[in-house]
Amino acid sequence: MSFHLNANKEGESRRTWLKTAALAGVAAVAGKSVEAHVAEHVPAKVPARRIPIAVSTYSYWHFGKEKYPVEKVIEDAAKLGFDGVEILHRQMENETVPYMNKLKRLAFDNGLSLPLLSIHQSFVQPKAEDRKKDIEHTVKCINMAVQMGIPAIRMNTGSWRTAKRDANYYKDGKEPPIEGYTDQDAIKWCIDSMGECLVAAEKAGIVLAIENHWGLSSNIDYLLEIYKPLASSPAMGMNVDTGNFVGDPYPQFERLAPYATIVQAKTYYGGGHYYDLDLDYKRIADILRKANFKGYISLEMEGKEDAATAVPKSLKLFREVFS
Template identity: 45%
Template sequence: MINSRRGFLGLASTLPLIPLAQAVGAESDSRSPLATENLGPRKTHPIILSTYSLWRFRNEEFRDFDRCLDVADEMGFDGVELLLYQLDQNELLSHSKLMSYKRRALSLGLPLIGMSTHQGFVTPDPELRKQNIDRTIGQIELAYQLGIPTMRVNTGRWGTSKDFDALMANRGVEPPLDGYTDEDGFPWVIDALEQCVAVAEKCGIVLGLENHWGLGLTPEGILRIIDAVDSPWLQITADTGNFLEDPYERLDKIAARSILVQAKTYYGGGQWYSLDLDYQRIGQILQKHDYRGFISLEFEGMEDYRTAIPKSLELLRQAFPRVKTNATP
């Protein structure tokens, strides 16, 4: 009689291995659900819906995260990325409300994959940087509660543009504060993210620094920060629509370090700009770097979401086949 776990494991290691097909009696039966032609990796990358595609900072009806989950389910997405800004303060303070989202996503078979957050570390004010570090740590802990494995973070920016419209009119380029240069900002961002990464590792949340604006405007800026922090818990969220010049060459530079890809579409014309992106080409870039993860749709056009989002989903399913590789995970 085996009277210990160690004894059982020792005995198990001496038993002969039986092929799976033989074990279930499916040696040569092509009608078996385990027939080899049905095995292998799924055909496409999983495509998820960013709730930004619906709310867009203006559609108040889609502040309701439950409604966003329903749309993602009805349209056939494989999961959801939450834009944290759309939840109001009362929801953030209500643990039971947050957990209800987690329960509802489970009931729909829609995993909560990512959470997009906002913070700003590009400031000479150490107290303001500390406030943003604390804020980001709180967001990491929120992602942990929701079971979300990756969280988008930003460097922040100088704030010298009149507003976001002015920033977009200047193609995302923003001058530093008087008396400072971008070189002053990199150590601030690196130090802040090192503090955040320590918490992210404990929570099992991979931070994805996005090629957004500020010091994340270029691949070189993003990679400089990633390399300086030097942690597997800080990688890249690659946004296909945020490199306004040379998008393919720039995406190629960050693809190998990307943990999530946000894919923008612009049906009906973009709110600030439109890019005619070749998603077949982008898919090939990701394949070259053995990207194996999720694609998150960020619809940013002016067409009605009820027609534009299904078209976007079909576009991404065609552009991002999941190709079998021999790479080690």
């Protein structure tokens, strides 16, 4: 009787062991299947995002006697491996629709974007009719940007034009107001005029990116005083230029970086046409990363060296530091 009970227990134990072993095998196979599925759909390492780099047509011209054709810049940019071309308005051959369509098609055929149209205007003008002319000029350029498929326009505050643009000016940026007026008057003119332009820009879906472009905007406090009341507009942006700071550029760049829509980055190979700067682009790239900047870097090569050699060198530098 005792032997029979022990035999039954041994048989039952064996059956339990076999059942457990079978279940363990199924679980192991299922586990491997799940692991394989996960490995198949989740990359081992997320690749770093590539920052797009454009080149300004200005890099090839610098307001010389003969305009450097925008078409040639687009073709060269494609060969060198740029992602886009910033068009300087004053460098365009004309403002006809066929010409603008030609530039848009040429960029498209070469796999390039046209991220920015850089225009000139000034709202630091005491006469309302003079400011109105530049507002109308801006609205015209907004329509041109729409025609060419360009999403943003570079905007200036303007300046009093009371100081000679010599080496000293670019060191201190000092420019006294016209007699009878103050910088606060000019700030108000800029806010009001930009506000009018933003009405047209919002309808067109174009960003107006105000730049630290000398004049009133040499003072970063003034620039932010103009920008912040307008920042609630979906069409308001900021273009931060690495080479247009008075004094130590890095703390000022750090202040503007969180607001940047696009960044113009200057190089000075062969010595600058107006002034020289030795910019630390690794430091600049770190500031932009901390600010979570994801937009375009647009090269403005402002040196005396031939663009044929200076532009490729600039691109190589930017790919290294901004990637």
